[in-house]
Amino acid sequence: MTELDLDRVYTKLCHILGEQGESASQQILGRFALLAMLEIADADKIERLIERAAQKP
Template sequence: MNDSELDAVYTRLCKTMTQLGADKSPLFLARFALLAIGQIGDPDVVGRLVDEAAEGLEE
């Protein structure tokens, strides 16, 4: 995926969350994550991505 495609997909993700509203965004992200995990299909890759996504967010 090139930078332009990445930007387009990220924009679609953000617009979808805006359309769903703040109350449904966490559920949407959880469902999206489960679908993405299934498509990735590699537990090592998924584990690394989970760690990277959490990086810097811990209190």
């Protein structure tokens, strides 16, 4: 995935979350996480990604 691709899909996600509101955003992100896990299909990789996501920047 190129930097432009990443920017495009992240922007789309942000717009959809903004349109749907805060309460729906949590449900959307939860569904997205589950769908992404199914696509990744590697439990060890998913666990590492969860740990990275939980780290403070």
